[in-house]
Amino acid sequence: MVDQKQLIKTAKEIVSREDVKYIVGYKQGTYGFVTSPAFAYTPEDVESFIYNPLCKKNLAVYPILEEKLPLKRGEEEDKRKIGLVVKGCDSRALVQIIQEKGLVREDLVIIGIPCKGVIDLKKIEKRFPNQTEVVDVEENDNSEYIIKIGDTVHTIPKEELLSEVCKSCEFPNPPLYDFLMGEEVEVREKEVYSGLRGLDETPIEERWAYWEKHFQNCIRCYACREACPLCYCKTCMADMLDPQWIRRSVNLSENTAWNIMRAFHLAGRCISCGECESVCPANIPLMELNKKLEKDVKEMFKYTAGLDTEEKTLFGTFNPDDPNEFIM
Ligand code: SF4
Ligand code: SF4
Numbered sequence: 001m002v003d004q005k006q007l008i009k010t011a012k013e014i015v016s017r018e019d020v021k022y023i024v025g026y027k028q029g030t031y032g033f034v035t036s037p038a039f040a041y042t043p044e045d046v047e048s049f050i051y052n053p054l055c056k057k058n059l060a061v062y063p064i065l066e067e068k069l070p071l072k073r074g075e076e077e078d079k080r081k082i083g084l085v086v087k088g089c090d091s092r093a094l095v096q097i098i099q100e101k102g103l104v105r106e107d108l109v110i111i112g113i114p115c116k117g118v119i120d121l122k123k124i125e126k127r128f129p130n131q132t133e134v135v136d137v138e139e140n141d142n143s144e145y146i147i148k149i150g151d152t153v154h155t156i157p158k159e160e161l162l163s164e165v166c167k168s169c170e171f172p173n174p175p176l177y178d179f180l181m182g183e184e185v186e187v188r189e190k191e192v193y194s195g196l197r198g199l200d201e202t203p204i205e206e207r208w209a210y211w212e213k214h215f216q217n218c219i220r221c222y223a224c225r226e227a228c229p230l231c232y233c234k235t236c237m238a239d240m241l242d243p244q245w246i247r248r249s250v251n252l253s254e255n256t257a258w259n260i261m262r263a264f265h266l267a268g269r270c271i272s273c274g275e276c277e278s279v280c281p282a283n284i285p286l287m288e289l290n291k292k293l294e295k296d297v298k299e300m301f302k303y304t305a306g307l308d309t310e311e312k313t314l315f316g317t318f319n320p321d322d323p324n325e326f327i328m
């Protein structure tokens with residue numbers, strides 16, 4: 001359990017500093033099980049900060065989304081730092097972006113949360129449908145979630161609601177932080193790639209049919225892109241008109257092009273936070289694609305994304321001994 005008082009005290013100290021612009025954490029959402037990002041510019045704003053197993057969103061999207069408006073004549077750029085509350089996977093996203101020179105380490109003040117896993121919103125909403133009243137959820141020491149709805153308390157085994165990505169999380173402790181909220185947590189004993197359903201062994205025709213079945217449901221809302229901290233190109237290929245790599249029409253061919261292109265663009269960069277799959281309204285198992293590529297990158301290039309800010313990126317490195325059987 002993260003000590004909320006300690007979190008609020010630390011966040012207040014950070015936002016009070018002259019070299020900090022604001023800090024981003026979590027606050028209670030406006031309905032049901034939803035939590036929201038909270039932007040605090042003053043110590044008073046920090047009072048709304050919470051941390052509980054519903055705090056799933058990856059807040060690492062925010063520093064790279066910050067709009068850099070043109071400066072008026074004589075105006076100076078605000079170079080103050082941005083504070084951020086991060087779990088293990090969120091911290092890895094920051095590391096990866098810093099490796100790619102998308103962010104500068106010194107521009108961030110990071111509160112790290114040793115993470116015991118978060119709840120899958122789709123699972124809990126299925127269990128308690130049409131929940132409009134705001135609900136608070138806690139985890140107890142017996143690996144159970146305590147859910148209070150009105151006067152009723154529900155105790156549910158953690159495994160039933162835990163996000164699938166958290167069940168196979170290799171890095172629950174943030175690799176990069178300035179302040180750590182509590183002791184590091186143990187990595188769960190698990191099979192990291194068990195969710196791949198033996199994709200490697202499945203005949204190619206079956207694999208193709210499986211993905212066609214899912215891709216035809218894609219509505220090209222691009223929610224997966226917007227929620228992803230590593231999808232931060234200034235101009236996404238999907239939005240380009242000249243050349244137009246992907247047409248705007250929503251059909252199997254273009255949907256497949258979009259999803260395959262995005263998956264490959266994330267190869268060696270995805271940090272397995274699962275946000276893309278969580279926000280997908282069409283329930284496409286995007287993490288199967290991401291995990292397959294992560295596994296291949298690990299096996300072929302001995303590379304894992306987002307662990308060390310000093311390490312070169314996968315695509316920023318050339319090793320003459322790299323496997324090249326796939327190059328024609
Ligand atoms: S993937 Fe790991 S670090 Fe991220 S929320 Fe799940 S357990 Fe926490
Ligand atoms: S979130 Fe899902 S439906 Fe929307 S573009 Fe991405 S894969 Fe398609």
Ligand code: SF4
Binds near residue numbers: 277
């Ligand atoms: S592709 Fe999905 S799992 Fe990977 S970093 Fe982006 S949002 Fe997270």
